[in-house]
Amino acid sequence: MTETNxxxxxxxxxxxxxxxxxxxKIFISESKCTGCGLCGDxxxxxxxxxxxxxxxxxxxxxxxxxxxACQRNCPAQAxxxxxxxxxxxxxxxxxxxxxxxxxxxxx
Amino acid sequence: xxxxxxKKLEEEPDTYDEKFTTLTKGINxxxxxxxxxxIKSGNSILEIGCGTGSLAAKMAILGNNVVAIDKNxxxxxxxxxxxPDEDNLQLLYQIGSFSDxxxxxxxxxxxxxxFMLSELRPFExxxxxxxxxxxxxxxxxxxxGAEFVPSxxxxxxxxxxxxxxxxxxxxxxxxxxxxxRWFFNYLNPIGFKINTIKQWKHGSIKALxxxxxxxxxxxxxxxxxxxxxxxxxxxSQLRIYRCIFTGQTDHVPIEPGIYQSxxxxxxxxxIVTANYxxxxxxxxxxxxxxxxxxxxxxxxxxxxxxxxxxxxFGNAQLLEAINASGITNxxxxxxxxxxxxxxxxxxxxxxxxKSQNFPFKxxxxxxxxxxxxxxxxDRPVRKPDYMKIAKFNIFHRIRAGITxxxxxxxxxxxxxxxxxxILFMLIGRLNQIWWIGEISLNIIITNFLISILFPxxxxxxxxxxxxxxxxxxxxxxxGGIGWIIHNSIIYILWHLxxxxxxxxxxxxxxxxxxxxxxxxxxxxxxxxxRPTNLTLIxxxxxxxxxxxxxxxxxxx
Numbered sequence: 001m002t003e004t005n006x007x008x009x010x011x012x013x014x015x016x017x018x019x020x021x022x023x024x025k026i027f028i029s030e031s032k033c034t035g036c037g038l039c040g041d042x043x044x045x046x047x048x049x050x051x052x053x054x055x056x057x058x059x060x061x062x063x064x065x066x067x068x069a070c071q072r073n074c075p076a077q078a079x080x081x082x083x084x085x086x087x088x089x090x091x092x093x094x095x096x097x098x099x100x101x102x103x104x105x106x107x
Numbered sequence: 108x109x110x111x112x113x114k115k116l117e118e119e120p121d122t123y124d125e126k127f128t129t130l131t132k133g134i135n136x137x138x139x140x141x142x143x144x145x146i147k148s149g150n151s152i153l154e155i156g157c158g159t160g161s162l163a164a165k166m167a168i169l170g171n172n173v174v175a176i177d178k179n180x181x182x183x184x185x186x187x188x189x190x191p192d193e194d195n196l197q198l199l200y201q202i203g204s205f206s207d208x209x210x211x212x213x214x215x216x217x218x219x220x221x222f223m224l225s226e227l228r229p230f231e232x233x234x235x236x237x238x239x240x241x242x243x244x245x246x247x248x249x250x251x252g253a254e255f256v257p258s259x260x261x262x263x264x265x266x267x268x269x270x271x272x273x274x275x276x277x278x279x280x281x282x283x284x285x286x287x288r289w290f291f292n293y294l295n296p297i298g299f300k301i302n303t304i305k306q307w308k309h310g311s312i313k314a315l316x317x318x319x320x321x322x323x324x325x326x327x328x329x330x331x332x333x334x335x336x337x338x339x340x341x342x343s344q345l346r347i348y349r350c351i352f353t354g355q356t357d358h359v360p361i362e363p364g365i366y367q368s369x370x371x372x373x374x375x376x377x378i379v380t381a382n383y384x385x386x387x388x389x390x391x392x393x394x395x396x397x398x399x400x401x402x403x404x405x406x407x408x409x410x411x412x413x414x415x416x417x418x419x420f421g422n423a424q425l426l427e428a429i430n431a432s433g434i435t436n437x438x439x440x441x442x443x444x445x446x447x448x449x450x451x452x453x454x455x456x457x458x459x460x461k462s463q464n465f466p467f468k469x470x471x472x473x474x475x476x477x478x479x480x481x482x483x484x485d486r487p488v489r490k491p492d493y494m495k496i497a498k499f500n501i502f503h504r505i506r507a508g509i510t511x512x513x514x515x516x517x518x519x520x521x522x523x524x525x526x527x528x529i530l531f532m533l534i535g536r537l538n539q540i541w542w543i544g545e546i547s548l549n550i551i552i553t554n555f556l557i558s559i560l561f562p563x564x565x566x567x568x569x570x571x572x573x574x575x576x577x578x579x580x581x582x583x584x585x586g587g588i589g590w591i592i593h594n595s596i597i598y599i600l601w602h603l604x605x606x607x608x609x610x611x612x613x614x615x616x617x618x619x620x621x622x623x624x625x626x627x628x629x630x631x632x633x634x635x636x637r638p639t640n641l642t643l644i645x646x647x648x649x650x651x652x653x654x655x656x657x658x659x660x661x662x663x
Contacts, residue, residue, distance in 0.1 A: 025627070041490055042450040042471050044497035044622065062568075065625040067416065069450030072457075073471075086626035087416040089619025090570075093626070093633040 024061045025081065026071075032078035039070035039079060117158075120185035124159050127222075134307045138221060138252035138314050141305055143169060145250055145316055150216040153242060155205050155235075156223035160186030166219070167191065167198035178204040205238045206231075212241045217248050224253040224287045229363055230405050230431035232290055233331055236297045240319055240328035249299060249317040255287050257310035265311050289333075289362050296331040298322050330433030333362035338391040350385035354510035356518065359384040360408030365432045366391070369398035373439045376483050378472070379425065380446055381406035381414050386476075393476040397483060400438060404428035412622070415452030422454055426462050435466055444472040444482070447495060497622045499561070507620035508558030511613065512551055520550065530655070546605070553581055553609050557617060570618050571632055571639075574611035581610035597657060601650045608643040615640075 028039070028048060033055040039048040040056055045063055048056040048070060058064070064081075065088060071079040085100070086092045095102035116123050116130075128135055139162050146152065148170035157163045157175035159182060167173045168191060175198070177183050186200050201208065218239045227235060239249045257265050294301065299317040306313050322329055337343060350359050363382045368391060369375075375398045380390050382403040390401060404424045406414035414420035425445075429435070445453060450471055459465045473482045473494040482494065499507075516524075527543050557577050564573040586602040615636055618624045 025625070037489060041495060042447055044448065044474060044495065046492060046496050063623070065623060066627060067451040072454035073450055075456055077456075084625065084627040084630070086630065087413060087619065088621070088624030088626055088629055090616050090629060090633070090636075091619070093630045094637075096630060097633055097637075 025064045025066060026058055026061050027080055028056055028058055029078045029080060030055055030057075032076045034076045034078070036075060038073060038075065042069050042073060044069075117179060117182070120159055120179075120181050123182075123185075124161055131312065134312050135222065135252070137307065138312075139165065141314050142166075142219060142221070142250050142252070145248075145303075146171060146217050146219075151214065152217045152219060153210060153215045154219040155239075156220055156226075157186060157200070158182050158221075160189060160200060162219065162221060163198060163200070164189070164191045167196045168193060171217075172197040174199045174201065174210070176201045176203040176205075176208050178202065205235050210242045213244050215242050215247060216244055217250060218243060219250045221252040222254070224251065224290060228405055228407075228427075229289060230427050232287070233293050233297065233431050234427075236293055236299065237328040240298050243319045245319070245321065247319045248302070249319070250315070251317065252312070252314045253287055253290075254311060255290070255313050257308075261309035261311065265309075292333070292362075293331045296329045298328045330431075330436065331364065332432075333364040333366065335366060336361065336387070336391075338388045339395075343388050346384055347388055350383070351506055351509055352513045353517075354385075354514075356514060358408035360405075361387050361403065363403050363405035363428060363432075365434055365437065366401040366403060367399075368394040368401055369396065371398045371400045371438070373437075375399050375438065375440060376444055377402055377434065377438065377440050377442070377467075378444050378479065379404060379428075379449075380476075381409065381411045381420055381449075383408055383410045383414075386410055390476045390479070393479050397480055399483070400434065400440070402428055402432060402434055402443075411446045412448040412451070415449045418452065420449050421452040422457055422461055425453060426458070426465075429467070441466065441468055443467045443469045444479075445469060446476070447471045447474040447490075448497075499621050499623065501559070503620075504558040504561055507617065508554045511558075511616060511620070512554040514616075515550060515554070515613070516547075520547070534655075549585055549606065550609055552585065553606065554613055556581065556584065557610065557613055561617070561621075564614075568628065569632060570615050570624070570629065571636060574614040574636075577614045578607035578610040581606040597653060601647075601654055604643070604647045604650045608640075608647050611643065612640060 026047075035050070035054045035056060037048075037050065037056065040046065040050070044067070045065070047058050047060060047064060049059060051057045066081065066084045068081060068083045071081040071083065086096055116126050142162065143165055146166060146169070151172045152166055152174070154163050154166070154173060154175040157177045160175055163173050163175035163186070175186070177186070177200075180202050183200050183202050190198070190200075220235075220239075224232060224235075236249075243249065256262060294317060298320050300320050301315060302318050303316040304313055346359075350357075353359070361382050361384050366387070368378075377400045378390065378394065379402045380386055382405055387401075387403060394401070404420065405428065406419045406424060409417065409419050411420055425443075453469070455469050458469065473479060473490060474497060475494075478494045482490075487494075524543060524547065527546075528540065531537065531540055531543070560577075560580070564576050567573060567576075582603055585606045586599065589602045590599055615632075618629050
């Protein structure tokens with residue numbers, strides 16, 4: 001069951017470097033994006049928005065909750081996101097501080 | 108009951124049998140003897156989950172042809188070392204489980220399985236039964252020994268013991284086994300009839316002899332469809348309240364499987380959702396008047412969002428539900444409508460990779476189930492904003508406030524409140540017990556204020572700042588009221604400490620409800636939150652002692 005969270009298009013280390021280097025949580029690679037709009041349709045905050053050239057772009061990456069919905073469903077693997085395990089709740093954070101593999105037990 | 112410990116025992120094969128016998132008080136031995144009496148000799152037997160091979164060896168010595176599989180290599184290793192020292196034994200140990208070990212269909216007289224059901228999830232139990240059905244010859248027998256939930260009066264002591272064991276298991280950080288709850292429902296639809304049942308300990312351990320029946324003459328096992336649940340009656344309303352009151356901590360599963368809304372036909376839409384009881388009632392109520400198939404996958408009784416984030420609503424569960432529910436036999440519909448919030452766990456591009464001929468196209472429906480009717484009718488290519496944007500509006504916040512308040516009372520304040528009550532009785536201040544009531548009331552009011560006024564703190568994303576903001580607000584509002592009522596300096600100090608802390612703590616704990624918190628942010632805040640929280644608790648505790656010892660004027 002845990003394997004679904006681990007998979008991503010690139011290795012975790014290279015993702016780390018890229019997102020850290022760009023100092024952003026998430027971005028859409030313009031060259032890979034096909035403009036299908038799935039990400040804009042499933043993001044609960046409507047972050048990916050269409051741009052003038054028919055592709056999608058994230059204007060406010062700081063609002064991203066790293067839920068990974070867009071990244072794991074993007075058919076072109078155009079979304080670069082360093083997924084953080086866990087949910088946004090305090091009890092999860094508490095458990096993970098003890099041991100990174102713990103969860104809040106509600107998920 | 109002891110079965111909860113099985114996972115622990117399995118780590119040490121050499122002592123497994125002995126310890127397991129102690130745990131079940133020898134009933135596992137009795138079950139083995141019962142099984143040996145039932146099979147006699149000359150049968151072709153498959154034992155699934157053979158463990159240390161103690162039963163398999165005995166069956167082989169009786170003159171049966173035994174293939175015994177277990178998915179734990181250590182166990183098979185141990186069984187091989189312990190191979191009985193007799194000639195012409197037909198006994199084969201293999202590593203494998205029913206989901207991957209291939210046996211020619213219709214080739215076995217008997218399938219034996221002891222104490223494994225509790226390790227299988229509901230869908231896996233159904234898959235296991237179908238595997239057994241296919242592997243057995245006509246009129247073949249399935250012998251099962253397992254822990255069940257007793258019926259009638261004995262259910263209560265069983266549940267209490269189970270609850271205690273579970274707490275222990277959680278402390279030891281072990282994965283617990285599952286409760287075998289609905290197993291008997293599956294037998295007839297899949298194609299078994301019960302021949303004999305033997306019970307131990309008031310039915311908490313049972314041994315079953317099941318006989319394969321060919322129900323529909325097409326030589327295929329059937330599929331199980333759970334009974335429809337009434338979603339409009341008083342009971343369902345009570346269950347909804349139960350979920351709201353215990354939301355933060357309890358898993359409330361219903362049977363996973365296919366449910367029907369209205370009278371769906373072969374072309375009706377398929378709605379996929381979680382098997383959290385609240386979710387089920389909500390979806391069914393919202394779908395009322397529409398013909399649709401509702402596929403509840405096994406998310407372990409957790410809502411869609413939390414399950415998706417926590418690996419309980421992912422590709423694995425979706426594929427399991429599609430295979431085990433037999434939905435492809437019921438409908439020609441080729442589109443699955445998933446909840447939008449499950450996108451954090453499902454990965455559409457990976458689905459065809461995991462299953463060779465994945466027959467469905469998957470789309471994400473609206474974020475709230477109340478828009479399902481509109482979504483099904485219009486099937487918009489692009490969802491309008493109201494169908495996809497997560498809001499944390501006043502109704503969500505009030506529900507979150509209720510859930511959080513009950514959580515605080517159940518998990519955090521229950522013991523302190525009782526301790527205070529007993530302390531007050533011991534020191535003979537019965538006339539001041541109302542004060543404990545006041546504290547409880549203030550906890551409720553604090554949570555109510557936070558849930559109503561939460562948007563006021565939107566100036567920051569940091570929950571620590573939000574907590575300080577609401578803490579200060581609480582001091583002004585509740586502290587002001589307290590000053591008017593009690594008019595005492597020491598008491599005001601208690602207000603400053605306690606009201607600030609309860610507000611600070613509750614706001615932090617609210618982070619999980621808002622949907623807009625990222626794990627990275629909250630994990631970064633936690634190391635700051637922890638020491639400040641502990642400091643505040645110490646301050647509150649000291650103030651409490653001062654109040655109890657010095658009896659401030661006007662308060663006493």
